[in-house]
Amino acid sequence: DTGVSQNPRHKITKRGQNVTFRCDPISEHNRLYWYRQTLGQGPEFLTYFQNEAQLEKSRLLSDRFSAERPKGSFSTLEIQRTEQGDSAMYLCASSREGGNQPQHFGDGTRLSIL
Amino acid sequence: RKEVEQDPGPFNVPEGATVAFNCTYSNSASQSFFWYRQDCRKEPKLLMSVYSSGNEDGRFTAQLNRASQYISLLIRDSKLSDSATYLCVVNGRGSQGNLIFGKGTKLSVKP
Numbered sequence: 001d002t003g004v005s006q007n008p009r010h011k012i013t014k015r016g017q018n019v020t021f022r023c024d025p026i027s028e029h030n031r032l033y034w035y036r037q038t039l040g041q042g043p044e045f046l047t048y049f050q051n052e053a054q055l056e057k058s059r060l061l062s063d064r065f066s067a068e069r070p071k072g073s074f075s076t077l078e079i080q081r082t083e084q085g086d087s088a089m090y091l092c093a094s095s096r097e098g099g100n101q102p103q104h105f106g107d108g109t110r111l112s113i114l
Numbered sequence: 115r116k117e118v119e120q121d122p123g124p125f126n127v128p129e130g131a132t133v134a135f136n137c138t139y140s141n142s143a144s145q146s147f148f149w150y151r152q153d154c155r156k157e158p159k160l161l162m163s164v165y166s167s168g169n170e171d172g173r174f175t176a177q178l179n180r181a182s183q184y185i186s187l188l189i190r191d192s193k194l195s196d197s198a199t200y201l202c203v204v205n206g207r208g209s210q211g212n213l214i215f216g217k218g219t220k221l222s223v224k225p
Binding site for chain 2: 031033035040041042043044045048050055056058091100102103104105106107108
C-alpha cells in the first residue's frame with residue numbers, strides 16, 4: 001500500500017498527558033499537511049510542510065501543539081498537556097508541490113481524552 | 115460569513131435520482147477547488163478537482179462560477195454506493211497549502 005500512513009489509529013489518554021502521532025506521506029509527495037476533524041465538521045487545517053520546512057501554521061495550533069518533519073519524509077505531531085477539547089480525528093495528507101495539486105489523506109488518528 | 119458554505123442536508127434520494135450539491139466560498143482569490151467524499155468514520159477521499167470550464171467524470175459533473183463564487187456538484191443516476199458526505203473544498207486565503215473544507219452535505223441513497 002503506497003498511500004498515506006498514520007499511526008496509531010486510535011489513542012486514548014488521560015487529560016494532561018502528552019501524545020505523539022506519526023504520518024508517513026506518499027513517497028513522491030514533498031508536501032505534508034495536518035488537519036483536525038471533529039464530529040459534524042469538515043477537516044480544519046493545522047499546519048503544512050514543504051520538504052522539511054514548516055511553511056504555514058493555523059491559529060488553531062496552540063503552543064501545546066508542535067509538528068516536525070526533520071528529514072522531509074515522515075512527520076510527527078505532538079500535543080502536550082492534553083485537554084478534553086483536543087479529542088478529535090487528526091488527519092494527515094500529502095501532495096505534490098503546486099497550487100492545484102489535490103491532497104491525499106491517511107486514515108487518521110482518533111484521539112480520545114478521558 | 116463562513117469561508118466555505120454548503121447545503122446543510124441531509125439529502126435522502128432514491129436510487130437513480132439526480133442530486134445537486136451547492137457550495138459558496140468567500141475568498142475571491144481562491145484558485146484551487148475540489149470535491150471530496152467522506153464515508154462514515156473514514157478519511158476524506160478526492161472525488162474530483164473543479165476547473166473553470168466545468169468538468170465531468172462519468173456520472174459526476176462539477177461546475178465553477180468565479181463571478182458568483184459558487185461551486186456545484188451534480189450526481190446523475192445515483193447508486194447506493196454514492197451514500198457519503200460530500201465536502202466542498204477551496205484553497206485558503208493567501209495560501210497554496212491550506213485547504214478550507216465546508217461542513218459537508220450528507221447523502222443517503224435508498225433502494
